Amino acid sequence: DSGVTQxxxxxxxATGQRVTLRCSxxxxxxxxxxxxxxxxxxxQFLIQYYNGEERAKGNILERFSAQQFPDLHxxxxxxxxxxxxxxxxxxxxxxxxGTYGYTFGSGTRLTVV
Amino acid sequence: QQQVKQSPQSLIVQKGGISIINCAYExxxxxxxxWYQQFPGKGxxxxxxxxPDVSEKKEGRFTISFNKSAKQFSLHIxxxxxxxxxxxxxxxxxxxxKTIFGAGTRLFVKA
Numbered sequence: 001d002s003g004v005t006q007x008x009x010x011x012x013x014a015t016g017q018r019v020t021l022r023c024s025x026x027x028x029x030x031x032x033x034x035x036x037x038x039x040x041x042x043x044q045f046l047i048q049y050y051n052g053e054e055r056a057k058g059n060i061l062e063r064f065s066a067q068q069f070p071d072l073h074x075x076x077x078x079x080x081x082x083x084x085x086x087x088x089x090x091x092x093x094x095x096x097x098g099t100y101g102y103t104f105g106s107g108t109r110l111t112v113v
Numbered sequence: 114q115q116q117v118k119q120s121p122q123s124l125i126v127q128k129g130g131i132s133i134i135n136c137a138y139e140x141x142x143x144x145x146x147x148w149y150q151q152f153p154g155k156g157x158x159x160x161x162x163x164x165p166d167v168s169e170k171k172e173g174r175f176t177i178s179f180n181k182s183a184k185q186f187s188l189h190i191x192x193x194x195x196x197x198x199x200x201x202x203x204x205x206x207x208x209x210x211k212t213i214f215g216a217g218t219r220l221f222v223k224a
Contacts, residue, residue: 002156002158004156033211033212035214041216042202042214042215042216042217043157043202043214043217045211045212045213045214048211055211056211058211090156090157092156100145100147100162100206100212101147101159101162102147102149102157102159102212103159104149104156104157104158105156106154106155106156107155107156
């Protein structure tokens with residue numbers, strides 16, 4: 001157990017629907033990062049939050065949004081889902097500035113049918 | 114400039130051999146270069162990391178070699194074992210924010 005908890009582990013939904021992925025960071029970590037990993041693809045950075053505020057944005061689609069709550073857990077919302085959104089979505093956390101290594105969760109496998 | 118280029122895409126090594134994965138970067142602002150190991154169905158896990166003020170870092174059978182002038186770094190796995198079979202990602206980070214990952218290398222160690 002890495003200490004980063006992601007739920008659900010698996011999600012199957014239809015095109016056009018909306019889903020929410022949840023992440024609880026490792027205890028004491030202030031930063032949360034979301035990454036998308038498609039089949040046989042690398043890790044694409046989506047967005048970072050630090051202590052509740054958005055810090056960096058990657059190639060995140062406008063249909064996707066995220067937030068980090070006061071208890072530091074984060075949610076990634078994916079709407080108007082398309083077949084191409086099927087992927088593994090990873091959350092990672094770190095302690096913020098000065099602690100650069102990430103701890104990843106086990107991911108949420110999203111399948112859009 | 115934000116890219117990290119990783120090669121090879123896949124690698125097959127005999128048990129006991131040396132596995133070598135290479136990465137190159139452009140952005141000289143990067144100041145932290147980690148390697149992550151990912152097994153199927155799991156999230157990536159931090160394996161070893163280096164800062165640009167040193168040329169080599171060794172942890173057990175894993176060594177990072179860093180060439181600042183060439184903007185290249187590599188992972189060497191000595192005495193490779195079947196249990197090392199996984200996908201390896203190099204990465205680069207600046208200022209503690211947003212890590213950029215390479216495309217990954219699938220390593221298979223033959224018994």
